[in-house]
Amino acid sequence: MKKTGLLRRFAALALCAQLSFSAAAADPVLTVRDGRVAVRDGRNGGWLYVSEIPEDMLPARDRLLLQTGLELPTRADYTSAIEDFCS
Numbered sequence: 607m608k609k610t611g612l613l614r615r616f617a618a619l620a621l622c623a624q625l626s627f628s629a630a631a632a633d634p635v636l637t638v639r640d641g642r643v644a645v646r647d648g649r650n651g652g653w654l655y656v657s658e659i660p661e662d663m664l665p666a667r668d669r670l671l672l673q674t675g676l677e678l679p680t681r682a683d684y685t686s687a688i689e690d691f692c693s
Contacts, residue, residue, distance in 0.1 A: 636676040636687045643672065643691050645684075659692045 632648030639646075643664070644656040661669055668691060678684040 633677045633679045634684060636672060636678055636691060638669075638672045645678075645688075646675070648677065657692055664691065 635646045635648050637646050638661045639656050641661050642656050643659040645654040647654050
């Protein structure tokens with residue numbers, strides 16, 4: 607699949623996850639699940655979204671950040687992280 611197709615699909619699913627974002631009591635966490643960039647619900651640990659972006663495509667420092675989890679306290683942080691890690 608071409609990168610633009612991946613990004614379009616990810617953008618659509620990220621929008622769905624953003625709708626869940628406002629209802630969450632705790633911050634979503636950008637992390638990795640099964641080798642893919644993902645967003646975990648900080649409230650209950652469930653997965654808001656698992657992307658098609660492989661972790662191994664990212665620079666080593668970004669992979670390290672995702673292994674520990676990157677909290678996304680605001681919608682702007684969420685959007686920025688999605689753009690930075692998945693484009």
